[in-house]
Amino acid sequence: MEEIKDQAYFKALARKLMFELTDEEADDIVQEFKTLCVQLQLLEAIDTTGVEPMVYPFETPTVYLREDEENHTISQEEALSNASKVVQGHFSVPRVVK
Amino acid sequence: MKYDVVIGIEIHCELKTKTKMFSGAPASFGQRANTCVNEIELAHPGTLPALNKTAVRYAIMASTALNMKVDTLVKFDRKNYYYSDLAKGYQITQQFHPIGSDGYLDIETDEGTKRIRIERLHMEEDTAKQYHLDEKTLIDYNRSGTPLVEIVSKPDISSGKEAAAYVSKLRETLFYLGVSDVKMEEGSMRCDVNISLKPAGSPVYGTRVEIKNLNSISNVQKAIDEEIKRHSSVYDAGGSIEQETRRFDEATQTTVSMRKKEGAVDYKYFPEPNIFPIQLDLDWVKSIQDNLPELPDQRRARYMKDYGLGSYDANVLTSNKDLSDFYEEVCKVAKDGKIAANWCISELSGALAKRNETLSTMKLSAVHLGTLVNMILDKEISGKQAKEVFEDVLEGKDPKEVAAAKGMKQVSDSSAILSLINQVLDENPQSIVDFKNGKSRAVGFLVGQVMKKSKGQANPAMTNQLLTEELKKR
Numbered sequence: 191m192e193e194i195k196d197q198a199y200f201k202a203l204a205r206k207l208m209f210e211l212t213d214e215e216a217d218d219i220v221q222e223f224k225t226l227c228v229q230l231q232l233l234e235a236i237d238t239t240g241v242e243p244m245v246y247p248f249e250t251p252t253v254y255l256r257e258d259e260e261n262h263t264i265s266q267e268e269a270l271s272n273a274s275k276v277v278q279g280h281f282s283v284p285r286v287v288k
Numbered sequence: 289m290k291y292d293v294v295i296g297i298e299i300h301c302e303l304k305t306k307t308k309m310f311s312g313a314p315a316s317f318g319q320r321a322n323t324c325v326n327e328i329e330l331a332h333p334g335t336l337p338a339l340n341k342t343a344v345r346y347a348i349m350a351s352t353a354l355n356m357k358v359d360t361l362v363k364f365d366r367k368n369y370y371y372s373d374l375a376k377g378y379q380i381t382q383q384f385h386p387i388g389s390d391g392y393l394d395i396e397t398d399e400g401t402k403r404i405r406i407e408r409l410h411m412e413e414d415t416a417k418q419y420h421l422d423e424k425t426l427i428d429y430n431r432s433g434t435p436l437v438e439i440v441s442k443p444d445i446s447s448g449k450e451a452a453a454y455v456s457k458l459r460e461t462l463f464y465l466g467v468s469d470v471k472m473e474e475g476s477m478r479c480d481v482n483i484s485l486k487p488a489g490s491p492v493y494g495t496r497v498e499i500k501n502l503n504s505i506s507n508v509q510k511a512i513d514e515e516i517k518r519h520s521s522v523y524d525a526g527g528s529i530e531q532e533t534r535r536f537d538e539a540t541q542t543t544v545s546m547r548k549k550e551g552a553v554d555y556k557y558f559p560e561p562n563i564f565p566i567q568l569d570l571d572w573v574k575s576i577q578d579n580l581p582e583l584p585d586q587r588r589a590r591y592m593k594d595y596g597l598g599s600y601d602a603n604v605l606t607s608n609k610d611l612s613d614f615y616e617e618v619c620k621v622a623k624d625g626k627i628a629a630n631w632c633i634s635e636l637s638g639a640l641a642k643r644n645e646t647l648s649t650m651k652l653s654a655v656h657l658g659t660l661v662n663m664i665l666d667k668e669i670s671g672k673q674a675k676e677v678f679e680d681v682l683e684g685k686d687p688k689e690v691a692a693a694k695g696m697k698q699v700s701d702s703s704a705i706l707s708l709i710n711q712v713l714d715e716n717p718q719s720i721v722d723f724k725n726g727k728s729r730a731v732g733f734l735v736g737q738v739m740k741k742s743k744g745q746a747n748p749a750m751t752n753q754l755l756t757e758e759l760k761k762r
Binding site: 206207208245246248251252253254255256257258259260261262263264265266269270275277278279280281282283284285286287 | 305306307311312313314320321322323324325326327330338339340341342343344361370371372418419420421422423424425426427428429559561564565566567568569
C-alpha cells in the first residue's frame with residue numbers, strides 16, 4: 191500500500207489540473223484519502239495469486255463498429271450555446287499557447 | 289570529424305472518411321467554424337465514442353501495404369493533457385496496442401534499395417484548430433475528432449535525401465490506397481523528424497532534436513540537411529546539442545528553436561474506459577488485406593511488363609497517379625502502350641505545365657488521345673500533323689474530326705498514291721531518263737512532285753518506295 195499523501199501532494203496535483211485548494215480543502219482530502227486507503231487494505235486479504243489483472247469489467251470483447259455515415263451534427267448556434275465568449279463562430283478563450 | 293546521422297520520422301495522416309473517428313459528425317476541411325461537430329467532439333457530459341468502421345478499414349489497408357502485422361483485437365488508450373485543442377481534456381489513441389506493427393518500406397537511394405523499418409501504425413483523433421491572437425485564442429472544433437493514423441519509422445534513415453524518399457514513397461502508397469488526401473500543404477499529412485548525430489561508428493546516440501511543421505517533402509530534406517550542418521559544426525567546435533523542438537523557417541531556410549524539452553511530459557496513459565476492446569471479424573480483415581488496390585511498385589512492374597515501358601517512363605507515369613490513371617484509359621484505346629506513354633509524358637505533361645492546368649481542369653478525353661495515337665500508327669496522319677491536331681484534342685475535340693476539318697489526312701492508300709505517281713511520271717519524261725542515267729536526285733524531285741499533287745497528304749515513305757518501283761518498271 192502506498193504511503194499516505196500529505197497536503198502538499200494534493201495541492202501540487204490540483205495545480206497541475208489548473209485549480210487551487212485552500213488548506214482546509216486539502217486537509218479534507220487528506221483525511222478522505224486516509225479512509226479510502228484503509229478500506230482498500232481490506233482487499234489485500236484476498237489471494238490473487240495467478241489471476242491476470244483485468245482492465246474492463248467484462249472479459250468478452252465487443253464487435254460493434256459504427257458505419258461511416260453522418261448521423262448527427264449540431265448547428266453552430268447549439269455548439270456555441272454553452273460558450274461564455276464567442277468570436278465569429280469560434281469559442282473564445284484567454285490566449286493559450288502550449 | 290565524421291558523424292553518423294540517425295533519423296526517425298513520425299507521420300500523421302488524416303483518413304479520408306465521411307465522419308469523425310468516434311462520432312457521426314462530418315469530417316471535412318474548409319467549412320464554417322464549429323459546424324462539423326456534435327456533442328462528442330465538444331465533450332458534453334454523458335456522451336460516448338463509437339469507433340468508425342471505415343477508419344479501421346483504412347488503418348488495416350495502410351498497415352498491410354506497409355508490410356505490418358495487424359492486431360485484430362483493437363484497443364484504445366487515453367492520453368491525458370489539459371489543453372483546449374481537445375475539449376475532453378484527453379486524446380483517444382492507441383499507445384499500448386497499435387493496430388499495425390513491425391513493417392517496412394523499401395526506398396530507392398543512390399546506393400540501391402534500402403529498407404526502412406516501420407515500428408508502428410496507430411489510430412487516434414485529430415485536435416481542434418486554434419488561432420492565437422494577441423489576447424485571446426479562438427477555437428474551431430471542426431477538425432477535432434478527425435480520424436488519423438500515426439506512422440512511426442525506426443531510426444533507419446541517414447540523410448535528408450533518404451528522408452525525402454521515405455516520405456514521398458509513404459505518401460504515394462497512402463494516396464494509391466485512397467485512404468488519405470495526403471496534402472502536406474493543407475495539413476492532411478504532417479511530418480515530424482527526430483534527428484541526432486554521433487561520431488562515426490559510435491554505439492552511443494547523440495542528443496535528439498525534433499523538427500516539427502514540415503509542410504512539404506522538399507522542406508523535410510532541407511530542414512534535415514540544415515540540422516546536420518548545425519549539429520556537425522556545434523560538435524566540431526566542442527559544444528553540445530540541447531534537446532529541443534525546432535521548426536523549419538521558410539523565410540530563412542533554416543531551423544529555429546520552438547521550445548526546450550523540460551523532461552518528458554507525463555500523459556498518465558491508461559486504457560480508454562469508454563471503448564471496450566473490439567475483436568475484428570477475421571474474415572473481414574482478410575478480405576480487406578486480399579483486396580488492396582494496386583500499389584505504385586506493382587503498377588510500375590505491370591507497365592514494364594504489359595506495355596514494354598522502360599523503368600524511367602514507368603516511374604514518371606506512376607509517380608503522378610492522375611496521369612497514370614489517365615494513361616491507362618488511353619491504353620484501352622491506343623494500340624501501342626509505348627507510344628501512348630510518350631504522348632502522356634512529353635506532349636501531354638508539357639502542355640499541362642505550359643497552360644498551368646491539371647488533367648481535371650482540362651476537357652481532354654483519354655479516348656481521343658488513344659484515337660490520335662492510333663491515327664499515327666495507322667499512318668492516317670503524320671507525327672507532325674498529330675502535334676497540330678493535339679492542340680485541339682486538348683480542348684476536348686475529336687482528332688478524327690479535327691484532321692478531317694483541316695483536310696490533313698495522310699494518304700496511305702497505295703492505289704491512290706500510285707495513280708498520282710503515274711501522273712507525275714507521265715508529266716516528267718526527262719526525269720525518268722535522268723534516273724536511268726544514274727541521277728538519283730531525280731527521285732527526290734519526283735517525290736516532291738507527288739507530294740505537291742497530294743497537297744502534302746501522301747505518306748512520304750510509301751511514296752518513295754512505290755515511286756522507285758515504278759521507275760524501274762519504265
